[in-house]
Amino acid sequence: AQSVAQPEDQVNVAEGNPLTVKCTYSVSGNPYLFWYVQYPNRGLQFLLKYITGDNLVKGSYGFEAEFNKSQTSFHLKKPSALVSDSALYFCAVRDIATRNRDDKIIFGKGTRLHILP
Amino acid sequence: GAGVSQSPSNKVTEKGKDVELRCDPISGHTALYWYRQSLGQGLEFLIYFQGNSAPDKSGLPSDRFSAERTGGSVSTLTIQRTQQEDSAVYLCASSLLAGLYEQYFGPGTRLTVT
Structure with a gap:
């Protein structure tokens, strides 16, 4: 069965510093991986995804994520944090090894990112 | 173009009543x-x-929940x-x-059951 883990409930980073939000996954085959963000009092928004190709994926708002197959990780990163990046971040995975192409995506429990001014 | 819409945005109901939540993908x-x-949670x-496939109902918490x-x-x-x-926020996605x-x-x- 596929699963995704976000080991940190909360991450605090000073404005201007680099940030990392961690995500690890478990699938039987190759994964499709996603990051979503939920700003306060707003809906969930798609940030970026990894399907195949380059391990470093660039997304919205200056975010990027690195797919590491050996470590089964897909950490979200940004070189210089902004206060406006403060939000709830969700990692998600789908296992493309399943023959059922109707398989659903599994979400992590979320990591709350606080950027301190 | 139009995004996903849901209605109502807020619903307050009494315990024991039935509610219907709508999603337009x-x-x-x-x-x-x-x-x-649930509040600020996952x-x-x-x-x-x-x-047209049969829906995956594996996440429904009880038989009180259904969807069409x-x-x-x-x-x-x-x-x-x-x-x-x-009581929680019910999200729809497409x-x-x-x-x-x-x-x-x-x-x-946002559903509130009193």
Whole structure:
């Protein structure tokens, strides 16, 4: 069965510093991986995804994520944090090894990112 | 174009009453999902529709919960005999095809059971 883990409930980073939000996954085959963000009092928004190709994926708002197959990780990163990046971040995975192409995506429990001014 | 819409945005109901929550997905999206999110917490998967396939109901917490998707478009989530623990934000999302494409989320319906 596929699963995704976000080991940190909360991450605090000073404005201007680099940030990392961690995500690890478990699938039987190759994964499709996603990051979503939920700003306060707003809906969930798609940030970026990894399907195949380059391990470093660039997304919205200056975010990027690195797919590491050996470590089964897909950490979200940004070189210089902004206060406006403060939000709830969700990692998600789908296992493309399943023959059922109707398989659903599994979400992590979320990591709350606080950027301190 | 129009995004995913949900109605009502807020619903307050008395314990024991039935409620219906509506989701209008993005036109052309074949996959539709329902999630539940308690205050500031993670997403709890409820049910998922893909095209004309039988829905995946594995996340429904009890038989008081049910959902329909008519004509491959609009979906209604029904909660019968509501309980206080049903209070949450109910989110709907749609995507072009399940698993391959990103999901687009609606603004949610905040349900409060008194």
